[in-house]
Amino acid sequence: MVRAVLKNSTLNTMQQTAGGGFFRLVLEVDGENILKATPHIGFSHFGIEKLIENKSYINAVSLLNQEYALVLAIEKLLKIKPSKRAAYIRVLLAELSRIMSHLQTVVSIAEGAGNSTPSYYGAAVQEKIMEFLELAGGSRLHANCLRVGGVYNDLSYGLMEDIVKWLKKDFLCFLDNIDEKLTEDRIFKQRTVGIGTVSSENAIEWGFSGANLRASGSLWDLRKAQPYDVYDELDFEIPIGKYGDCYSRYLVRMAEMRQSVNIILQIIEKIPEDFMIILDDTVATDNEKTVLSHSSKNIDEDYNVPAGQCYESTEAPSGEFGAYLVSDGSNRAYRCKIRTPSFAHLQAVPHVLKGNKIEDINTIISSLGIEAGEVDR
């Protein structure tokens, strides 16, 4: 007699993250329920740490919010500070990028829940922000603005007024629209409330940071906890969630976008009118007291960084983004270690997915804001 053996099926899936990267997810499923999920990473590994170690400090760049930590670390080693205006411009651009990133996460949560219409509206908004970043730094996705000791250039004339006008008129209207159509949607709530819950203790144990940690109920934001640049001069609130489920993570991100608008509006009022974007005297050579960091001389010669080591972290949209640098006194980093938030969030994926339904995978992974490129570095 042949006896049928029932066993759980194993599915091999390719998980696309919101930003476009991939990782492989091997699932063991019992019908609908996930018994075990194993992420396999490394498909978008490009060795950014090694690239940074093999390039002079000035050429080592990455996306704006990520670059920020590296720039801060180099500045700390050099013991310099940017001018006030440059610092304000940095924060302004960082917050614009934060809005862009949170928007991407929010619409991909909606897409995971089955409604892809918001992502088209989100794309239009992102397009507008990219236009602003392009005007500020010359390139769209990666606002090529941050430099050690300041920014690439002053903002072009009238740009800040345009940003304010757009934020007040169109963007807040867009957020209200999303709130109306999505936040209160019964089906959307059904798909997200109580799904992928991460308790506060677990979140801390798994090394969560950023919006995901705050959604679980911990009050921790590097912009408040260890303010860098001019965050201590700005008045903003830290939204925290209560339940740590997908819906909390969604709400925290929505609230943070409004706070970012708040921050940008304050920056526009407080920003001083000096145009000096100057490196500190320790770096500038004798005949070049006002070295703009994009000058060709600076790139050719580069600068040496005093020996030492430091860790600097910023509140990137997805969490704590840290750069650890060891300098041996040359113009290149001896060792660079980059701490990405998505890597810590990804290690929680097997635990969070366990016991959920396969339809919820997309909602959970996009609500954690995991980016394959960030995980693999």
Next chain:
Amino acid sequence: MIISEIIILLSALFAASVLLIYVERKLIAAVRLKKIARVYGLMQPIADAFKLFFNETILPRGKTQVAFMLLPVLFFTSIVACWAVIPVDEGVVLADINAGALFLVAMFFLSICLIVVIGWASDSKYAMFGALHSVAMMVAYELSAMLAIVCVLISSGSMRLSDIVNAQAEMWYCLPHFPMFVVFFIYALVRTNCPPFRMSESGNISDGEYSIEYTSVGYIFIAFARYVNMLLMSAVITVFFLGGWLPPFEVELFLLIPSVIWFGLKMSLCLLIFIFTKTAFPIYRYDNLVQFGWKMFLPFSLVWVIAAAGYTLVSATGKF
């Protein structure tokens, strides 16, 4: 004679589906602020058809090859066959059989069975998952939808579809049977795969559902079957609940308009709602969806059938 009628029906369906694909794209693009390709986007369906024809046909390796090749055709046929009994005007129907409603119900079930077989013949876990999902979901709503049809049959006293339409001369059944109309409409959304009552494509596992292994011509058949199905469901709703080809009021002006146009208008209204739900809603999760069907719709439909039957009996005999 019958052959030429069938050819006319098929070509009409083909033309209507192409138009539907075009209109659907246009509307969804309008809702999502997308730009349309050149020449008003007219070349897009043609380009798609071209691309699909020249796709490589990929067949499964197992013993299911023949079934895999035949099933899309059967699936398509099971849906097109329903059109044989749909009357678009007084006497304009391929076969006005006296058990038209029964034939429809049978065909609905047949196409569901074919989905399971497609999932099996695809010889792939993902297709099987998709097929099981789709079928479990459709079956959950199928019974309540059939009960909705039973209500209509009780009220009209006939299974011939043209009789059902003529019985609605005084009042369309969507008014007295409004809850059943809603139930049947949701069933139509399930069958035509429109949100919020559809299978959620969780990105990778069930993307493409049961048709995931199909390429080229096989996929064309399945995709076409879906659009013909959309047309069919809107036509069935029109016949059962919206008074078929009858104008809404017996006004001179309305009577001037040919009744086929009325039928088309009612169908278009249903189709518009189908299309707009595609853009407007998130999707229910599978288990909620099935629970919704079994635990809410089915008991409610049963109660409504008993009530409708009781009312008809009392009003016919005059006794309580």
